[in-house]
Amino acid sequence: MSITLQIPTALRAFTERKPEVTVEGRTAGEAVAALADLYPDIRAHLFDEAGKLRPFINVYVGGKNVRNAGGLEAAIPEGETLTLVPAIAGGCAA
Amino acid sequence: MSLIPDDRLPELSERDFARYSRHLILPEVGLEGQQRLKAARVLIVGTGGLGAPLALYLAAAGVGTLGLVDFDVVETSNLQRQIIHSNRDLDRPKVASARDRILGINPEIKVIPHNVKLTRDNALEILGQYDLVADGTDNFPTRYLVNDACVLLGIPAVYGSIFQFEGQASVFYAKQGPCYRCLYPAPPPPGLVPSCGEGGVLGVLPGIIGSIQANEVLKLIVGADEKEGSSLIGRLLLFDAWNLKFRELALEKDPACPICGAQPTLTALTDYEEFCGLTRGAAEVPVETISALELKARLDRDEPLQLIDVREPHERAIFRFEGARAIPFGQLIRRKNEFDPALDAVFICKVGQRSIYAIRALRNAGYTGRMLNLKDGSNAWARDVDGKTGQY
Numbered sequence: 165m166s167i168t169l170q171i172p173t174a175l176r177a178f179t180e181r182k183p184e185v186t187v188e189g190r191t192a193g194e195a196v197a198a199l200a201d202l203y204p205d206i207r208a209h210l211f212d213e214a215g216k217l218r219p220f221i222n223v224y225v226g227g228k229n230v231r232n233a234g235g236l237e238a239a240i241p242e243g244e245t246l247t248l249v250p251a252i253a254g255g256c257a258a
Numbered sequence: 259m260s261l262i263p264d265d266r267l268p269e270l271s272e273r274d275f276a277r278y279s280r281h282l283i284l285p286e287v288g289l290e291g292q293q294r295l296k297a298a299r300v301l302i303v304g305t306g307g308l309g310a311p312l313a314l315y316l317a318a319a320g321v322g323t324l325g326l327v328d329f330d331v332v333e334t335s336n337l338q339r340q341i342i343h344s345n346r347d348l349d350r351p352k353v354a355s356a357r358d359r360i361l362g363i364n365p366e367i368k369v370i371p372h373n374v375k376l377t378r379d380n381a382l383e384i385l386g387q388y389d390l391v392a393d394g395t396d397n398f399p400t401r402y403l404v405n406d407a408c409v410l411l412g413i414p415a416v417y418g419s420i421f422q423f424e425g426q427a428s429v430f431y432a433k434q435g436p437c438y439r440c441l442y443p444a445p446p447p448p449g450l451v452p453s454c455g456e457g458g459v460l461g462v463l464p465g466i467i468g469s470i471q472a473n474e475v476l477k478l479i480v481g482a483d484e485k486e487g488s489s490l491i492g493r494l495l496l497f498d499a500w501n502l503k504f505r506e507l508a509l510e511k512d513p514a515c516p517i518c519g520a521q522p523t524l525t526a527l528t529d530y531e532e533f534c535g536l537t538r539g540a541a542e543v544p545v546e547t548i549s550a551l552e553l554k555a556r557l558d559r560d561e562p563l564q565l566i567d568v569r570e571p572h573e574r575a576i577f578r579f580e581g582a583r584a585i586p587f588g589q590l591i592r593r594k595n596e597f598d599p600a601l602d603a604v605f606i607c608k609v610g611q612r613s614i615y616a617i618r619a620l621r622n623a624g625y626t627g628r629m630l631n632l633k634d635g636s637n638a639w640a641r642d643v644d645g646k647t648g649q650y
Contacts, residue, residue, distance in 0.1 A: 172424055173422040173424035174421050174422070174457075177586070183501060205589055208591065209446075218444075219443040219444040220442050220445055222441065228508055229510065232510045247507070249494070251441075251442040251446060252424070252426060253395070253396060
């Protein structure tokens with residue numbers, strides 16, 4: 165099943181500037197792992213050394229945070245879009 | 259419910275009636291709403307890209323007391339987006355420049371400049387003088403500090419953040435919804451996400467996000483939730499300026515949140531530099547530096563060196579570093595076998611910060627060769643060796 169991931173600006177440097185990437189997977193976890201397989205440089209930004217999703221990255225499926233909707237292992241509906249929401253700091257004082 | 263209790267409502271003057279007539283004839287604001295705005299005390303943290311529209315609109319709208327926290331001075335590169343400051347304000351403290359502009363727009367309000375860095379030692383005292391905080395800071399330690407102080411004081415933090423073309427906005431109010439830590443329990447390690455100074459930002463973006471923050475501040479003050487309105491509490495607004503898309507995501511309170519959860523483990527402010535990984539541990543090996551002039555001398559002596567430019571392709575288009583191999587930061591670890599550990603390697607970025615992170619990342623990844631950081635980056639080279647061209 166194909167899943168479309170929306171890539172935030174902060175991570176587009178690793179996806180050839182693409183705002184959306186379509187991968188194969190059944191769960192949010194599989195989709196994010198497939199993204200890292202496709203673009204290896206993004207892996208360190210998404211997963212820590214133990215392979216766990218980093219705490220400053222949120223994964224949203226259909227407007228809900230997967231943390232509150234069954235986690236990365238929950239199956240996601242066909243045709244659903246997945247959004248990565250990283251912490252960004254800028255207010256740009258400098 | 260409005261944040262401003264009825265017993266604080268002041269009288270409006272004749273001048274107020276004239277100035278705020280477009281608010282007064284809006285039933286959702288009206289006389290009482292304008293009185294609440296006049297009574298309100300709002301602190302704006304950061305008078306940069308987000309703080310500029312925040313301060314301008316809140317001043318124009320008649321927020322009675324505006325506090326401004328910033329310890330920076332106005333620089334030329336600020337003027338592309340920080341529209342509260344002008345060319346004539348260069349080198350002035352931002353809070354002084356902002357104060358003048360605000361009082362030019364509305365001399366009826368009170369402006370309190372705090373020309374200090376917000377720290378764990380002064381945050382509760384400063385934030386405690388206000389009814390709510392609008393957060394327009396540019397770094398993670400201050401974000402977590404503002405969040406935690408607002409939770410401890412029981413006041414809302416109206417949040418905005420920007421990067422390149424993308425913005426986020428929300429209202430974090432632990433009494434009624436989630437806080438920033440519920441969304442992001444921990445920040446990225448330093449260097450993983452470039453700052454706006456390194457990553458760039460579209461000038462109009464903070465204008466849009468800061469205006470959304472100003473909108474939320476006004477609504478919290480007049481009590482929009484009692485008047486068929488709804489705030490961004492529990493909602494995260496995402497804005498992509500390049501594709502002109504708004505999205506809204508649901509935010510939920512984390513019952514295990516260390517500061518606003520059921521059993522908080524954080525009951526006082528903490529060390530935010532350490533929390534954000536910015537304090538170097540005693541065990542960490544310092545990074546060796548080389549100045550632009552020293553590097554020039556070594557190159558002139560034809561010493562064998564590896565020059566590695568970790569900047570992005572569009573930055574190299576602004577200034578090309580002669581003789582350097584271009585490997586963007588994100589590809590370094592994967593390509594570390596391209597380096598020769600027997601030769602000194604000099605790492606180059608724009609200002610000498612990403613290159614430090616690059617060296618640490620390579621060291622952690624097991625690279626054993628000697629690595630040197632070009633101090634102050636390609637800007638120093640452009641300034642000290644090439645003349646003035648190439649600084650950006």
